[in-house]
Amino acid sequence: MLSLLQEWLHLLVRWAHVIAGIMWIGDSFLFMWLDSHLSQPTKPREGTVVGELWMTHSGGFYEVIKRKSLQPNELPPTLYWFKWESYSTWITGFLLLAIVYWLQGASYLIDSSVLALTQGQAVALSAGLLVAAVVVYDGLARTPLVGNLRAFGLLGLGLISATAYGLSHVFSGRGAFLHVGAMLGTIMASNVFFRIIPAQRAMIAATEQGKPVDTSLGLRAKARSTHNHFLTLPVLFTMLSNHFPSTYGSAAPWAVLACLVTFGVGIKLFMNKRLQTPAWAIAGTVLALAGVVGLTLPASAQASAQAPAGAVSDLRAQVIVLQRCTPCHALKPTHPSVTAAPKGLSYETPEQLKQYASQMLPQVKSKAMPLANLTQMTDDERAELITWLEAQGAGR
Template structure:
């Protein structure tokens, strides 16, 4: 019953999180595109009012005129929209989902004793500390190098690389990727909460008092907003990565993660520059080339089973079924004990079900060694070799 309830919490939180993320990313992408597409106003009255740039839209049968002021409008409007709740909702729902899945079951999701042997309490606080440290280091870099955009960008990129290396040497590969995504998402939401919105509030307060707002708040907010847009595609990949074990189970999973994140940043840069009127095709080409390189690098090597090497007779399903029953059925059965329901609907209760999933069993348990998850059921290398021998021998029933 507990696993069943957890699965429903997972469903509800994941659905809510995705909806909130769509709203936040959509809003973020729109404003970055808008900011990079502005043209100086042709109306002299608009220029005198402090309009820096404008953009005309036609959408849904209507015409829209978006304007941006150099600092702020002459008068404060009665109804002012604040772009903050999609960010906060995305982070809160994501952290809730992370708590239900990962922090609630650290032995299963956070810990891989082959990476680092640590207890569940240490794993939980390490994960939370990783998120906090991510923001503290990033924010410190911005405060020290805030006036040097290019140097700051290089330093932030280098820091993300170091963080990826550390995460993949502390946590299980699957968790490391997710924690990296959560760290970047925390930075993004913290940028909104600690820098962008407070700066905007100070500008509004100054206007209400009849003072001229300090333009530094707008500059800082834009800088953090630009950083957020480059983090977006890497974060989306990290959140989806748990479905693709060939990435996080690689011996150099931290480098695979860095390559894919860099590819995402390059592709995002293409769209940013395109909105400025510069079509730089080498950016997406380089991004796709990096993805292709990651694909080639992560191709599994053929496994030579010990039994085959010794010219042993081919194994039959009956020879490996006890292994699957002992090591896999706790999750992959009609009535699992470690999960609310069988992941991906893969069942191993009967010979027919095992045969139908032979390819997936071989890939996950032998080629990638991604299953059992966190190896919580302690599948041995000899058992993996037996599964390999059975599959490569034709998966004989």
């Protein structure tokens, strides 16, 4: 009963997280798009007009005028803010992190072959990372370096890669990637909460009191929202990464992540600038993609043990799977950590083994399965199973 409740809670929170995320990222994309498409006013306009643009949607026409500041008497009765999209994405994301990675013995987070953490230690490291990331980022974003977006981006890429490298020596592969994403998402939400919204509040308060508005506040908020904007695609990848064990299970997961982050930023730049994208940025994006392909080719994937000398028989493969996988992957699992075949995958018959071979291979290779190695698969068994799965045509 408890595990059923937990599953429903998981579903509701995940659903809410995706919805909130779509709204937040949708806002970010729309406002960056608006800013980059403003043109000089076509007719005289009042106030500190930065630009204007026209759009058509929903059976009508929208006239948008951007002003840098307002006069006290110009404050509209209703002013729309965009902040709850961000806050609710973070809150649901944090709950999801706790439900999936902290509860149930933190079995998705701990990989004892990487580091034998206790549940308490893993949770403390996970939470500590989120706080530390905000402190470090915010410190850096107050230095003059923030004025140079390219240099700041390169430094960020270096720090993200270093974090991925460090985390892959602490957490399970999938836990490490997810935590890079959780860290970036937390930085983004903290930008909105601590910097962007307060700056906007201060500007409105000054307007209301008829004091001169410090527009540098708006510029600084804009720098933070630009950082957020370029982080969206990399963060989205890390959130999906747990479905792609060949990325976090490769020989150099931090390098794969660095390439994917670069690729995500490059694609966002291209979406913004289209044909005006500088050649160096296009070259970097293509190189990053080539890097991902090169780094995840089977030859460079992690070999957990010496490959067994000869072929592995069907019977031997079945014995290994029955012992190490079917405690969970069965119609009626016997392992206490699951109540139904995870993802509907049961490996009880020789036919099922062959049918799912190509799905099993990356999970076994990357050590994502058996989950947290709860069934204590040995390195030799893993190597034997990999050989057998490859002989079935998996991974080709």
